[in-house]
Amino acid sequence: MNDLIIQTKQLTKIYGEQKSVSNLNLHVRKGRIYGLLGRNGAGKTTTMKMLLGLTKPTEGEISIFGSDIQGAEGKIYPRIGNLIETPGFYPNLTGSENLKILARLRGVPHQNAVKRALEVVGLPYNDKKLLAQYSLGMKQRLGIANAIMHDPELLILDEPINGLDPIGIAEVREFIKRLSVEQGKTILISSHILSEIALLADDIGIIDHGVLLEESSLEMLEKKNSRYVHFIVSSAGQAARILELDFHTSHFHIDDDYSLRLHDTNIDVAAITRKFIESGIDVSEAHTQNDTLEDYFKRVTGGEGIA
Amino acid sequence: MKLMYNLVTGEFIKLKRYSILWIGVVTVFCSVLLAAFQSSSGGTGDIRYEHLYNNVIWNNYSLAFPFLIVLIGGYLINREFTDNTLKTVLTLPVSFRRLLLAKMITIGLLTTLFAVLSFLSTFLLAMMFQYKDLSWAFIIKSMYQIIGVSVGNYIAVLPIIVYFSRKRNAFFTGVSLAFVYGFCGIFVAGRQLTDYYPVTAALGLLGYTGQEEAVYQLPIALSSLLLMLVIAGLLMIRVPRYEQLTNKPRKQRPKKHRNRMK
Numbered sequence: 331m332n333d334l335i336i337q338t339k340q341l342t343k344i345y346g347e348q349k350s351v352s353n354l355n356l357h358v359r360k361g362r363i364y365g366l367l368g369r370n371g372a373g374k375t376t377t378m379k380m381l382l383g384l385t386k387p388t389e390g391e392i393s394i395f396g397s398d399i400q401g402a403e404g405k406i407y408p409r410i411g412n413l414i415e416t417p418g419f420y421p422n423l424t425g426s427e428n429l430k431i432l433a434r435l436r437g438v439p440h441q442n443a444v445k446r447a448l449e450v451v452g453l454p455y456n457d458k459k460l461l462a463q464y465s466l467g468m469k470q471r472l473g474i475a476n477a478i479m480h481d482p483e484l485l486i487l488d489e490p491i492n493g494l495d496p497i498g499i500a501e502v503r504e505f506i507k508r509l510s511v512e513q514g515k516t517i518l519i520s521s522h523i524l525s526e527i528a529l530l531a532d533d534i535g536i537i538d539h540g541v542l543l544e545e546s547s548l549e550m551l552e553k554k555n556s557r558y559v560h561f562i563v564s565s566a567g568q569a570a571r572i573l574e575l576d577f578h579t580s581h582f583h584i585d586d587d588y589s590l591r592l593h594d595t596n597i598d599v600a601a602i603t604r605k606f607i608e609s610g611i612d613v614s615e616a617h618t619q620n621d622t623l624e625d626y627f628k629r630v631t632g633g634e635g636i637a
Numbered sequence: 638m639k640l641m642y643n644l645v646t647g648e649f650i651k652l653k654r655y656s657i658l659w660i661g662v663v664t665v666f667c668s669v670l671l672a673a674f675q676s677s678s679g680g681t682g683d684i685r686y687e688h689l690y691n692n693v694i695w696n697n698y699s700l701a702f703p704f705l706i707v708l709i710g711g712y713l714i715n716r717e718f719t720d721n722t723l724k725t726v727l728t729l730p731v732s733f734r735r736l737l738l739a740k741m742i743t744i745g746l747l748t749t750l751f752a753v754l755s756f757l758s759t760f761l762l763a764m765m766f767q768y769k770d771l772s773w774a775f776i777i778k779s780m781y782q783i784i785g786v787s788v789g790n791y792i793a794v795l796p797i798i799v800y801f802s803r804k805r806n807a808f809f810t811g812v813s814l815a816f817v818y819g820f821c822g823i824f825v826a827g828r829q830l831t832d833y834y835p836v837t838a839a840l841g842l843l844g845y846t847g848q849e850e851a852v853y854q855l856p857i858a859l860s861s862l863l864l865m866l867v868i869a870g871l872l873m874i875r876v877p878r879y880e881q882l883t884n885k886p887r888k889q890r891p892k893k894h895r896n897r898m899k
Binding site for chain 2: 383423427431432
């Protein structure tokens with residue numbers, strides 16, 4: 331596909347005997363927000379570091395803007411803005427002074443690029459406050475300002491909402507969305523917070539133990555989430571026998587003595603309920619439900635959900 | 638070229654509010670004051686400017702400058718590790734090699750500034766106390782000798798700075814080494830080894846007259862300093878990658894043996 335901004339093939343990183351990232355095939359499309367979702371230590375930061383040349387892959391290929399990054403770093407990296415882990419700045423300087431140094435090194439042509447970037451993230455320009463006095467949230471905002479200052483085509487943001495207060499999170503979310511929708515920027519964002527990814531991303535990659543378990547658009551994922559009928563009855567075992575004998579289905583799951591989930595949604599719920607009651611089973615609840623994204627994440631990773 | 642200019646000016650901006658620069662200023666003044674005491678300690682009352690500036694040069698290379706240059710240079714590089722700014726700079730992208738080169742140039746310029754300060758304080762001290770032989774010839778000679786020997790010291794310690802720039806906090810070892818390296822110059826100077834020893838090599842090149850009966854071999858002195866530049870250059874060519882630079886050594890805890898008390 332020609333609209334791929336980032337593509338990795340069998341990307342692998344091994345530290346000692348530990349496989350941090352394993353055969354990762356990532357596809358980030360132009361103008362989309364790609365959410366890399368995974369628990370802490372799943373391999374998100376290592377993947378991003380490999381994309382930015384901070385870590386050398388053990389195996390595999392990385393292509394950004396359609397070019398292999400090997401040997402083309404000088405052309406590719408100026409087109410990328412990034413924020414990896416906690417942003418690093420000089421504590422003896424103010425936020426503006428920090429950005430001015432980085433703007434010089436980047437060769438940012440616009441005189442007021444620093445001022446504009448600070449305005450976007452809600453930080454004052456030429457403030458006298460030194461970076462050492464900044465809160466984590468302010469440093470995070472400054473990190474984002476640094477990432478966008480040179481108007482890059484691609485943003486790689488590693489957990490950008492870390493340390494932000496709820497209002498700050500909402501502001502950054504809106505701002506990232508605006509960058510994508512209004513300016514057509516491609517954004518790769520990682521998070522361990524599922525709800526954030528669900529609110530932001532167009533495409534989602536689920537990574538666990540260094541393996542990309544799923545890669546799909548949010549729309550497709552929501553479609554994939556299975557529908558089921560949830561019954562709360564006086565005897566889930568008896569109800570299960572009725573489903574097998576009278577309705578010829580075994581596509582159900584018994585949660586406990588009273589709870590049963592029927593995944594075969596083609597059968598008429600009214601008929602089942604009537605049959606349960608006729609057989610002396612009390613039915614307290616019967617309703618159709620969809621798996622949440624968290625349920626899906628649990629199912630895919632085979633473990634506990636995430637926030 | 639423009640990037641290097643921006644990198645070096647950036648390094649000077651980074652120095653803003655760094656208190657370590659005051660250590661440099663104090664060290665320079667201490668070296669001059671010590672030289673003044675040394676010059677007047679003979680008790681003959683014959684206090685001469687030539688003695689004073691020769692003592693300043695002696696103190697600068699044996700006590701102050703090698704230690705000071707590695708301390709400030711190492712600190713400037715180490716801050717990139719401790720402030721976690723290396724990844725920010727590398728992804729601009731600016732290579733670690735370029736960054737290191739910019740820092741070396743900055744340290745060279747700072748050394749020159751400290752040397753100018755050393756000369757000015759020596760000169761002002763001589764003016765204040767009205768040294769007898771304070772002539773233009775001596776003033777100019779003291780200026781280029783103080784600055785020149787300091788630049789020679791900078792070249793002599795370059796490999797130490799570059800070598801110890803590869804790991805977080807490694808520069809502390811470099812500072813200790815540089816102090817011993819400079820101090821050993823006292824024993825080398827005047828023993829026909831002055832030109833071979835990089836810290837003292839510049840003495841001969843600049844015609845230092847503080848040593849009695851010293852015979853300098855300029856090609857050897859020049860080769861000694863050139864060798865230091867080559868070693869520093871080779872070390873810079875082989876700088877490690879970011880992940881090797883920032884890898885913190887994992888301390889392995891000794892396994893506890895459970896000896897149950899019976």
